[in-house]
Amino acid sequence: MRYAARPHSDDGSNSAHQDKMGEMDGKTAVIFGVANKRSIAWAITRAMVRDGARVVLNYQNERMEEGVRKLAEELPKDTLVAPCDVTDQEQVGRFFAEVGSACGGIDALVHSVAFAKREELGGRYVDTSLDGYLMAQHVSAYSLVTLAKAAEPLMEGRNASVLALTYLGAERVVESYNVMGVAKAALEASVRYLAADLGPAGTRVNAISAGPIKTLSAMGVSGFSDILKAIADRAPLRRNVTQEEVGETAAFLLSSRSSGITGQVIYVDAGFCIMGT
Numbered sequence: 001m002r003y004a005a006r007p008h009s010d011d012g013s014n015s016a017h018q019d020k021m022g023e024m025d026g027k028t029a030v031i032f033g034v035a036n037k038r039s040i041a042w043a044i045t046r047a048m049v050r051d052g053a054r055v056v057l058n059y060q061n062e063r064m065e066e067g068v069r070k071l072a073e074e075l076p077k078d079t080l081v082a083p084c085d086v087t088d089q090e091q092v093g094r095f096f097a098e099v100g101s102a103c104g105g106i107d108a109l110v111h112s113v114a115f116a117k118r119e120e121l122g123g124r125y126v127d128t129s130l131d132g133y134l135m136a137q138h139v140s141a142y143s144l145v146t147l148a149k150a151a152e153p154l155m156e157g158r159n160a161s162v163l164a165l166t167y168l169g170a171e172r173v174v175e176s177y178n179v180m181g182v183a184k185a186a187l188e189a190s191v192r193y194l195a196a197d198l199g200p201a202g203t204r205v206n207a208i209s210a211g212p213i214k215t216l217s218a219m220g221v222s223g224f225s226d227i228l229k230a231i232a233d234r235a236p237l238r239r240n241v242t243q244e245e246v247g248e249t250a251a252f253l254l255s256s257r258s259s260g261i262t263g264q265v266i267y268v269d270a271g272f273c274i275m276g277t
């Protein structure tokens with residue numbers, strides 16, 4: 001594991017960090033899913049750093065490494081960056097062993113990871129291949145179980161908080177979302193089962209159901225621009241949400257301010273999910 005290169009200032013903090021400190025001071029946040037500046041995980045990372053957390057980021061593979069390391073240069077110098085494909089048990093084991101020795105424990109764990117084959121994100125759900133189904137489930141849902149299990153000993157006794165990212169397609173039919181909707185349904189159920197398992201040790205597990213946001217992954221869903229337009233037309237707030245709005249709710253769910261909340265799916269979607277027609 002290598003440390004991120006450079007902070008903005010000599011004391012290792014950037015300006016956002018100086019604005020508001022405290023809530024996550026002395027805490028470690030492990031965040032999976034930063035690919036680029038548009039990633040929801042990046043907005044969560046910035047909120048965590050601002051609130052004082054030391055951050056650990058993964059990158060999925062060598063292709064993603066340079067981009068993630070470049071982004072990490074904007075963060076305090078104690079930021080850690082390490083490889084971890086969530087479907088590779090060995091890498092997951094190595095990743096958390098390194099986090100354990102570098103940070104001692106984990107207070108916040110973010111799962112902002114999903115993948116489905118492009119050909120499964122369009123057309124009819126009935127045409128989903130077994131291979132495509134299993135891949136979407138493995139990367140997008142089972143990986144939360146993988147990460148929670150690997151992190152469990154590092155979270156024990158710290159009132160830690162685990163957060164996953166989900167979407168309305170888990171519970172309603174959203175055109176083209178198909179196999180990913182079914183994976184998100186499994187992810188949301190996993191949030192509840194994991195909350196029950198980890199709760200006795202003080203660890204909470206929740207999910208944010210985010211409204212559609214233009215990111216790398218989202219652009220793989222065919223007709224995504226139509227989805228954005230439908231929200232802007234019909235959501236109570238008559239607009240889409242931003243990564244930053246998701247980041248702020250994440251900061252709340254990852255902090256002790258939400259200490260009584262576990263096993264929940266919280267909607268950050270400009271209110272769209274309440275609408276009947």
Ligand SMILES: NC(=O)c1ccc[n+]([C@@H]2O[C@H](COP(=O)([O-])OP(=O)(O)OC[C@H]3O[C@@H](n4cnc5c(N)ncnc54)[C@H](O)[C@@H]3O)[C@@H](O)[C@H]2O)c1
Nearest residue numbers: 033034035039040085086113114165167212213215216217
């Ligand atoms: N963008 C949206 O409209 C939207 C809405 C609701 C929920 N979400 C969810 O938010 C989360 C983050 O997505 P995003 O929109 O920020 O897109 P993104 O493309 O920026 O992030 C997806 C991340 O998943 C990672 N990933 C994929 N397969 C992986 C693997 N095998 N191992 C490790 N990492 C892997 C990618 O490297 C990437 O960093 C996803 O769970 C997504 O389903 C997104």
